[in-house]
Amino acid sequence: MTRSVESGATGGADTTSYDQAIRAHYDSVAGKAGLSPQSTMEDERLRALETEAIHGFVEAAARALLARTPPLEGVRLVDVGCGNGYTLSTLAEKRGLSQLVGIEQNDSQRMLASQRPGVEIRAGDVRQPRFYDDLADIVVCQRVLINLLDLRDQQAALANIIDIVRPGGYLIFIECFELALANLNAARQEFGFSLIPPAEHNLYLPDDFFETKRLLPLREPFWEITPQHFSTHYFTSRVLHDIALNACGAEFRRNSHFVRFMSQALPSGIGDYAPLKVMAFRKSEGT
Numbered sequence: 001m002t003r004s005v006e007s008g009a010t011g012g013a014d015t016t017s018y019d020q021a022i023r024a025h026y027d028s029v030a031g032k033a034g035l036s037p038q039s040t041m042e043d044e045r046l047r048a049l050e051t052e053a054i055h056g057f058v059e060a061a062a063r064a065l066l067a068r069t070p071p072l073e074g075v076r077l078v079d080v081g082c083g084n085g086y087t088l089s090t091l092a093e094k095r096g097l098s099q100l101v102g103i104e105q106n107d108s109q110r111m112l113a114s115q116r117p118g119v120e121i122r123a124g125d126v127r128q129p130r131f132y133d134d135l136a137d138i139v140v141c142q143r144v145l146i147n148l149l150d151l152r153d154q155q156a157a158l159a160n161i162i163d164i165v166r167p168g169g170y171l172i173f174i175e176c177f178e179l180a181l182a183n184l185n186a187a188r189q190e191f192g193f194s195l196i197p198p199a200e201h202n203l204y205l206p207d208d209f210f211e212t213k214r215l216l217p218l219r220e221p222f223w224e225i226t227p228q229h230f231s232t233h234y235f236t237s238r239v240l241h242d243i244a245l246n247a248c249g250a251e252f253r254r255n256s257h258f259v260r261f262m263s264q265a266l267p268s269g270i271g272d273y274a275p276l277k278v279m280a281f282r283k284s285e286g287t
C-alpha cells in the first residue's frame with residue numbers, strides 16, 4: 001500500500017501522549033553525552049558510516065545544484081532534528097554550502113548545538129507545517145521520524161519536511177524500518193539469541209513509507225550507496241559478534257576490535273539485516 005504524502009499535512013495523533021517521554025529521553029542523552037559524537041548513537045562504527053554517507057550525499061548534491069543554469073548563489077543545507085549538532089558541525093567546511101541551519105525541538109539538545117561554530121540553530125517541530133520559514137536546497141534527516149510514536153505524525157512530518165525543500169532540491173533520510181529488523185532477528189534466532197526490539201522511544205517505519213510522487217529516488221551514477229548500506233555492520237555486530245562471544249564465554253563489549261575489524265574488512269551492504277537504512281531523494285519539480 002502506498003501512503004499518501006500531501007503538502008502541508010498535519011499530525012492526526014494527540015502529540016502530547018508521547019512528547020513527555022521523548023523529551024525526558026533526549027534531556028537525559030544531552031546530560032550524559034554533551035557534545036560527543038556518540039550522543040544518540042553509541043555504536044562508533046555505525047556513527048562513522050552514517051557520517052560518511054551523509055558527507056558523500058551532500059557533496060554530490062551541492063555539485064549538482066551549483067552546476068545548474070542559472071547557477072545558485074549558494075546552497076542552503078538544513079539538518080532537521082540536528083540533536084547536539086555533531087553532524088552539522090562536520091559539514092561546516094564543505095565547499096559550496098553557503099548556509100547551514102539546524103532545526104531541533106528539544107531544548108537541551110538545541111542549547112548544545114548552539115555552541116557549534118559556523119552553524120545556525122533554530123527551534124522547530126516537524127509535525128507542524130512550515131516548521132522552517134524558508135526553503136532548503138539540501139535536507140538531512142537523521143533518525144528523526146522514528147522518534148514520532150504515531151504513524152500519522154510520521155506521515156505528516158515527512159510531508160512537512162518535503163514542503164521546506166525547493167523543487168529539484170535533495171533530501172537524505174537515515175531511518176529505521178520494520179522488515180529488516182525482522183530479518184536480523186530471524187538470523188539471531190537461528191543461533192538461539194534473544195530478539196532485539198526497537199528502543200522504547202522509537203517507532204520503526206513501514207517499508208513503503210517513502211513511496212510518494214513528490215520524492216524521486218536517486219540512482220547511480222549520482223548516488224552509489226544503497227538503502228542497505230549498513231547491513232554488513234549490523235550482521236557483524238548483532239549476529240557474528242554474539243556467536244564469537246558465545247563460543248568463548250566472553251561478556252558483551254560495545255565497539256569491540258572484532259566488530260571494528262570485520263565491519264571494515266567485509267564489503268558493505270550485504271543482505272538486508274540493517275533496520276537503519278539510507279534513503280536519498282530529489283524533490284520532484286513543481287511539488
